[in-house]
Amino acid sequence: MQAEPVLHISGLTITAVDSGHRASPKLVDSVSLSVCPGEMLGIVGESGSGKSITASAVLGLLPNGLTITAGDIFLNGVNLQHLSHKERRRVRGRQIGYVFQNYQESFTPFRKIGKQLVETVQAHEHLTSAKARSIALDYLERVNLPAERVFTSYPCQLSGGQLQRAALASALMLKPSLIIADEPTTALDVLTGKQVLDLLAELQQQTNCAVLLISHDLAHVLKRTHHIAVMYAGRLIEAAPTGHMRSAARHPYTQMLLHSRPALSDDEPPERLGVVAGEPGMLPQHGCPFAPRCPHRFALCDQTPELKSEAHAVACHLPLIERRDDDAAVARDQPYLQVVHQ
Numbered sequence: 225m226q227a228e229p230v231l232h233i234s235g236l237t238i239t240a241v242d243s244g245h246r247a248s249p250k251l252v253d254s255v256s257l258s259v260c261p262g263e264m265l266g267i268v269g270e271s272g273s274g275k276s277i278t279a280s281a282v283l284g285l286l287p288n289g290l291t292i293t294a295g296d297i298f299l300n301g302v303n304l305q306h307l308s309h310k311e312r313r314r315v316r317g318r319q320i321g322y323v324f325q326n327y328q329e330s331f332t333p334f335r336k337i338g339k340q341l342v343e344t345v346q347a348h349e350h351l352t353s354a355k356a357r358s359i360a361l362d363y364l365e366r367v368n369l370p371a372e373r374v375f376t377s378y379p380c381q382l383s384g385g386q387l388q389r390a391a392l393a394s395a396l397m398l399k400p401s402l403i404i405a406d407e408p409t410t411a412l413d414v415l416t417g418k419q420v421l422d423l424l425a426e427l428q429q430q431t432n433c434a435v436l437l438i439s440h441d442l443a444h445v446l447k448r449t450h451h452i453a454v455m456y457a458g459r460l461i462e463a464a465p466t467g468h469m470r471s472a473a474r475h476p477y478t479q480m481l482l483h484s485r486p487a488l489s490d491d492e493p494p495e496r497l498g499v500v501a502g503e504p505g506m507l508p509q510h511g512c513p514f515a516p517r518c519p520h521r522f523a524l525c526d527q528t529p530e531l532k533s534e535a536h537a538v539a540c541h542l543p544l545i546e547r548r549d550d551d552a553a554v555a556r557d558q559p560y561l562q563v564v565h566q
């Protein structure tokens with residue numbers, strides 16, 4: 225029997241609030257996804273596709289000017305939309321740990337790391353300072369840091385990789401059921417970034433928490449996640465178990481993403497990399513958001529494809545049409561829709 229999801233997002237829609245009450249574009253549109261205990265879900269997609277604001281919505285930290293206009297977010301069966309600000313703050317940190325790209329902001333600059341970790345523990349658990357200190361030191365050790373030295377250091381005395389590992393310790397030490405890691409390696413060099421992700425995977429195995437890993441880097445996501453969700457222009461366009469996605473991606477955008485990544489382990493010299501043509505901001509007035517950049521577009525793309533609730537879900541008319549190959553051959557040659565730039 226499949227475990228109950230730790231996180232279940234249903235039909236999440238996020239809109240920029242327009243002071244003039246004009247219809248503003250949906251920045252995230254009807255996104256649904258789930259992550260189970262012990263599972264790592266990767267969300268990939270190019271810049272501006274809505275990955276970070278989806279994560280911010282789960283944390284209850286949407287920037288000013290953005291609002292949830294539809295959908296629900298359940299954490300361990302509790303609808304987070306129904307919680308007060310105070311309850312939400314308690315959930316954040318206690319039940320959801322988070323690690324961001326900007327590790328410098330994970331700690332206040334002029335206070336020692338240890339003091340900040342102890343305060344974090346004590347903000348959520350009624351523990352003595354000695355007990356909170358021992359938890360903080362334990363987690364600093366678990367993330368392979370010289371615990372005593374880091375405990376007594378100021379943030380500026382640590383390297384970027386050390387700070388990001390300390391942030392990981394901070395995210396994990398309250399044993400949250402969900403970790404959100406939003407581009408946790410972007411500001412790190414390749415090797416340090418790999419170590420941080422290896423550590424995240426190792427600690428996830430120890431604690432069986434669910435992990436939402438947001439990344440531009442498809443190679444990282446393919447290597448570490450169990451499921452992948454691909455976002456484009458605020459919509460989820462494909463979602464599948466990672467193995468399926470690697471071998472049988474169906475959406476043309478996902479296929480292009482896979483072809484635009486270098487093979488790292490082959491002895492062969494790398495092939496010429498693919499490019500996702502066109503500009504990210506090119507959106508049609510209606511229909512499939514990827515159509516203006518899609519080499520396979522055809523008349524039906526004028527209608528928005530739905531993402532069906534299937535193990536390997538794809539929002540594209542093509543897989544459906546390919547089964548009806550006579551129609552497809554005709555349809556693909558048809559001229560295409562009007563494009564608007566946003």
Ligand SMILES: Nc1ncnc2c1ncn2[C@@H]1O[C@H](COP(=O)(O)OP(=O)(O)OP(=O)(O)O)[C@@H](O)[C@H]1O
Pocket residue numbers: 240251269270271272273274275276277278287288289290440
């Ligand atoms: N505070 C804001 N006000 C208005 N629009 C915003 C705000 N924050 C983000 N957006 C818009 O929301 C969309 C999604 O942004 P988001 O940061 O989630 O993208 P992303 O996929 O995480 O990109 P990146 O990988 O570059 O972080 C973008 O079009 C962005 O311009």
